[in-house]
Amino acid sequence: MDRRTFLTLDGGLLVAPLAAGAQEARKVARIGYLEIEVSPGDAGLQAFLQQLRDLGYVEGRNLQIEYRDAKRNPERFPALAAELVALNVDVIVAGGGTLGAMAAKKATGTIPIVFPLVGDPVEDGLVNSLARPGGNLTGSSLLAQSVEKLLELLKLAAPAIRRVALLLKPDAAPARTIADNISAAERAAQALGVRLQVVEARHPQDFDRAFSDMNKAHAEGLVVLVTPVFATASRRLADLAIANRLPTMFSLREFVVVGGLMSYGPSRAELFRRTASYVDKILKGAKPADLPIEQPTKFELVLNLKTAKALGLTISPSLLARADQVIE
Numbered sequence: 001m002d003r004r005t006f007l008t009l010d011g012g013l014l015v016a017p018l019a020a021g022a023q024e025a026r027k028v029a030r031i032g033y034l035e036i037e038v039s040p041g042d043a044g045l046q047a048f049l050q051q052l053r054d055l056g057y058v059e060g061r062n063l064q065i066e067y068r069d070a071k072r073n074p075e076r077f078p079a080l081a082a083e084l085v086a087l088n089v090d091v092i093v094a095g096g097g098t099l100g101a102m103a104a105k106k107a108t109g110t111i112p113i114v115f116p117l118v119g120d121p122v123e124d125g126l127v128n129s130l131a132r133p134g135g136n137l138t139g140s141s142l143l144a145q146s147v148e149k150l151l152e153l154l155k156l157a158a159p160a161i162r163r164v165a166l167l168l169k170p171d172a173a174p175a176r177t178i179a180d181n182i183s184a185a186e187r188a189a190q191a192l193g194v195r196l197q198v199v200e201a202r203h204p205q206d207f208d209r210a211f212s213d214m215n216k217a218h219a220e221g222l223v224v225l226v227t228p229v230f231a232t233a234s235r236r237l238a239d240l241a242i243a244n245r246l247p248t249m250f251s252l253r254e255f256v257v258v259g260g261l262m263s264y265g266p267s268r269a270e271l272f273r274r275t276a277s278y279v280d281k282i283l284k285g286a287k288p289a290d291l292p293i294e295q296p297t298k299f300e301l302v303l304n305l306k307t308a309k310a311l312g313l314t315i316s317p318s319l320l321a322r323a324d325q326v327i328e
Contacts, residue, residue: 029057029283030064032084032111034077034104035095036228038069043254044116047269048093051276070096072204072232077103085111091282093275094139097228098124098173105137112288114278115139116271119173120180121293130293138278138288140271141295146251146264147181148188150223153264153301154249155192156319157308161220161247164189165197167210172227181225194221204233211244222248226255226265234258238307247311253302256327261307266296300324 039045049059057063066087068080077096081103084092091112094104101115105126117140121127128134130141151164166185170178182198189196197217201210214222222241224230230237231254238259241248250256251265274294281291304327308315320326 028062028064030066030087030089031279032066032068032087032089032092033095034068034070034080034084034092034100036070036074036097036100037072037232038067044095044268044272048272048276051273052279055276055280057280070100072229074099074229078106081107091279093279094137095228098126098177099171100228101126101137101139105135109136111136112282113137113139114275114282114288116275117142117266117296119177123177123180124174127293130295132289133291133293134289136288138291138293140274141293142266146299147185147223147225149299150249150251150264151185151188151192151194153262153319154221154223154247155194157249157262157303157315158221158247158313161194163195163197163217163219164221164223165199165214165217165219165246166223166225167199167201168225169202169227169229170200171202172225172229185223201230203229204236207233207237207240211240211246214246215244219246222246224248224250224255226251231255234260242307242310245311247313253300253325256302256304256307259304259307261304261311261313263300263302265299267298267300270298271296303327 052063059065066084066089068084070076070080074096077100085108089111091114092104094101094113094115098118101118104113113136118124118126119142121141122129126137186196197219199210199213201207231252234255235258238255242259248261250260250263252268253263256263278291282288301323302325303315303323306328
């Protein structure tokens with residue numbers, strides 16, 4: 001029996017009130033973490049955990065994280081989101097892009113949800129507006145994957161290309177969002193004087209067929225609209241691009257680290273740091289409805305010179321000077 005809790009007085013027991021600090025120490029934040037693939041080495045996850053530690057949350061002390069791994073299969077998102085709702089966690093981090101966020105939204109209208117990155121959350125029906133989300137979701141948005149910029153930079157790296165393939169996952173977002181990306185790519189291709197070929201892949205198992213279609217159409221370059229599903233097979237996608245001698249532009253640096261030619265896009269680590277900050281605000285009483293959707297402000301250009309050499313490309317000094325990171 002803890003004498004700080006129970007005091008003996010005239011042979012009886014008097015229950016002493018617990019100090020407010022002790023009560024506070026017993027509070028444990030419970031976070032549900034939903035992702036297409038949960039990997040300890042993931043830069044996003046590590047940045048998320050580090051930011052939580054910087055904010056005073058320590059797993060095993062005042063923080064408990066319930067991880068739910070879709071094992072690279074987005075069709076598992078609804079069931080996994082339902083599991084987190086059943087656990088009554090304090091907040092759900094809905095990774096996995098738009099598909100993960102939509103599954104979490106369908107699973108609960110009350111538990112706060114934070115998405116690290118989706119496309120257009122208003123068009124996709126996740127929130128009412130960017131400034132005032134109005135429901136139980138908030139997070140970061142990339143309204144378009146800046147496909148025009150991806151094509152422009154690819155053309156600068158490989159000026160001779162005349163036919164470019166656009167690889168996308170057709171069910172990664174609502175049909176209108178996909179159509180908007182394709183329209184933007186077509187306009188950019190026309191402005192750059194290149195012909196565009198749209199190639200679809202729903203799963204990594206479709207990559208071989210997709211590259212076969214590109215070869216049949218005599219594609220000379222490739223732009224990949226990265227999705228969480230594609231990211232689970234980043235090395236294979238990068239290897240296929242090299243094997244088929246296609247200069248390729250990605251929208252995440254992780255593809256370049258494993259051998260892709262180049263990327264232009266937001267920092268995944270920074271996105272997940274921002275996610276942790278959202279979670280902290282919600283745990284302290286803020287409502288997702290009142291937390292504006294943020295958009296990335298820093299975009300990184302990353303080049304892999306080893307891959308450029310393998311493809312027979314000489315990257316111009318002006319493009320090299322614009323790069324935030326050069327891998328040699």
